[in-house]
Amino acid sequence: MLKNQIYILGAGITGLAAGLASGLPVYEAAQTPGGICSSYYVRPKSQERLSIAPADDEAYHFELGGGHWIFGGDPVVLHFIRSLTPVKSYQRHSAVFFAGQNLYVPYPLQNHLGHLGPEIATRALDEMLTTPKGSPKTMADALRQDFGPTLTEHFFGPFHDLYTAGLWTRIAPQDGYKSPVNVSLALQGAFGQTPPVGYNATFVYPEVGLNTLAARMAEKCHINYNKQVVQIDVHRQVIHFADGATAPYDALISTLPLNKVTIMTGLEVSVPPDPYTSVLVLNIGAIRGPHCPTDHWLYNPDAQSGFHRVGFYSNVDVSFLPKSARTSNDRVSIYVERAYLGGEQPSEQEVKTYTQAVIEELQTWQFIDEIEVVDPTWIDVAYTWSWPGSSWRVRALKHLEECNIFQVGRYGRWIFQGIADSIKDGFVVGGAFKIS
Numbered sequence: 284m285l286k287n288q289i290y291i292l293g294a295g296i297t298g299l300a301a302g303l304a305s306g307l308p309v310y311e312a313a314q315t316p317g318g319i320c321s322s323y324y325v326r327p328k329s330q331e332r333l334s335i336a337p338a339d340d341e342a343y344h345f346e347l348g349g350g351h352w353i354f355g356g357d358p359v360v361l362h363f364i365r366s367l368t369p370v371k372s373y374q375r376h377s378a379v380f381f382a383g384q385n386l387y388v389p390y391p392l393q394n395h396l397g398h399l400g401p402e403i404a405t406r407a408l409d410e411m412l413t414t415p416k417g418s419p420k421t422m423a424d425a426l427r428q429d430f431g432p433t434l435t436e437h438f439f440g441p442f443h444d445l446y447t448a449g450l451w452t453r454i455a456p457q458d459g460y461k462s463p464v465n466v467s468l469a470l471q472g473a474f475g476q477t478p479p480v481g482y483n484a485t486f487v488y489p490e491v492g493l494n495t496l497a498a499r500m501a502e503k504c505h506i507n508y509n510k511q512v513v514q515i516d517v518h519r520q521v522i523h524f525a526d527g528a529t530a531p532y533d534a535l536i537s538t539l540p541l542n543k544v545t546i547m548t549g550l551e552v553s554v555p556p557d558p559y560t561s562v563l564v565l566n567i568g569a570i571r572g573p574h575c576p577t578d579h580w581l582y583n584p585d586a587q588s589g590f591h592r593v594g595f596y597s598n599v600d601v602s603f604l605p606k607s608a609r610t611s612n613d614r615v616s617i618y619v620e621r622a623y624l625g626g627e628q629p630s631e632q633e634v635k636t637y638t639q640a641v642i643e644e645l646q647t648w649q650f651i652d653e654i655e656v657v658d659p660t661w662i663d664v665a666y667t668w669s670w671p672g673s674s675w676r677v678r679a680l681k682h683l684e685e686c687n688i689f690q691v692g693r694y695g696r697w698i699f700q701g702i703a704d705s706i707k708d709g710f711v712v713g714g715a716f717k718i719s
């Protein structure tokens with residue numbers, strides 16, 4: 284029977300929601316709440332990260348994990364977010380950018396085939412209609428089946444190769460809604476305009492930064508910071524922390540990545556773990572180049588330096604720029620994302636070499652001119668995937684549940700979900716454990 288010693292592990296957005304809904308104490312490795320949903324500030328020509336905007340507002344505003352826009356979500360969750368911090372709403376403005384051809388195709392590409400020229404558009408439409416449908420085993424099979432060889436060769440293949448760090452030919456199909464298939468819209472888009480579609484057509488963002496959302500949630504939680512869990516003894520039911528302290532428990536609500544928790548608990552899952560990818564986020568503040576687009580973000584299938592997405596914080600909102608640049612908009616605040624296979628972290632020197640290559644490439648494209656800030660962050664478990672037919676996730680979750688460890692959130696449950704769904708997840712699990 285469960286007693287009183289129930290803890291939440293991790294004060295990211297999921298753990299905060301669980302802490303708020305349950306009233307239970309939270310253990311967090313970092314000194315601050317929010318996990319990867321955290322903003323920070325850097326003055327031009329400085330390397331120092333500031334956790335709050337300086338009084339004169341002369342700093343670039345970045346996110347630790349690159350642009351974190353709040354998509355979709357349950358209206359109740361959005362109501363909750365609004366009750367803590369005012370938000371602004373935005374209409375997505377994004378495209379695929381083929382640097383080799385200097386060609387922009389609005390997202391989603393399959394609904395804007397007219398931009399690829401009549402020959403490719405006709406062939407792609409024909410293939411979308413005639414490619415036989417079956418039960419694809421891999422992500423590559425699913426994309427080829429939905430879009431046919433022409434679009435796969437042009438965009439979906441090279442993009443997903445970068446985005447999944449080469450895994451796309453070996454992992455199970457996933458998150459199909461990111462590449463929506465609608466043949467009538469594809470047909471319409473081959474000859475004219477189509478309406479915006481997809482999970483991120485509109486989004487909101489807190490007026491004073493994502494930090495405020497996490498900070499306001501944290502004010503209502505009991506958080507023990509600087510408490511990194513290093514081992515969980517499931518037999519004695521004791522948590523071991525990096526500082527040598529221990530805490531007995533009856534049950535745990537864990538938001539930590541599933542693969543790490545199976546290692547910390549020493550639980551044997553009799554099948555190989557599912558793969559994941561890490562992301563290196565480069566935040567850049569620079570003088571705006573003459574060909575800097577106005578998009579919020581671009582999908583990049585052919586960047587020589589290897590990134591798959593470049594986003595423009597300050598195209599979403601000029602408040603991401605130092606105050607003196609907000610009217611002239613002569614600077615730009617950028618995030619660049621590159622995926623790596625889980626477990627293959629680049630060395631410091633490799634990060635430097637890559638950073639230089641990205642800067643040179645963005646300058647060649649004339650997106651940016653002189654650099655004022657460049658600041659990398661490594662997100663170790665960023666995207667979670669599964670091998671075709673794998674039972675690892677289900678088995679691992681079940682073993683942990685049998686030990687009274689309940690995994691929750693994007694990384695805890697090894698699923699793709701954004702901020703709003705993570706909050707909802709935390710509420711549900713937290714509510715189930717509410718202290719009476």
Ligand SMILES: Cc1cc2nc3c(=O)[nH]c(=O)nc-3n(C[C@H](O)[C@H](O)[C@H](O)COP(=O)(O)OP(=O)(O)OC[C@H]3O[C@@H](n4cnc5c(N)ncnc54)[C@H](O)[C@@H]3O)c2cc1C
Binds near residue numbers: 296510538
């Ligand atoms: C590159 C990228 C871009 C994204 N963009 C968006 C977006 O635009 N919009 C959107 O809605 N979502 C986006 N997401 C998803 C979003 O970041 C997640 O849904 C959300 O942050 C998940 O929150 P979490 O609390 O579950 O995890 P996390 O934020 O990872 O929080 C986990 C917490 O646990 C702590 N922790 C870790 N290990 C230990 C330990 N051993 N002991 C104690 N504490 C520990 C960490 O410090 C952290 O605070 C993006 C994700 C990535 C990777």
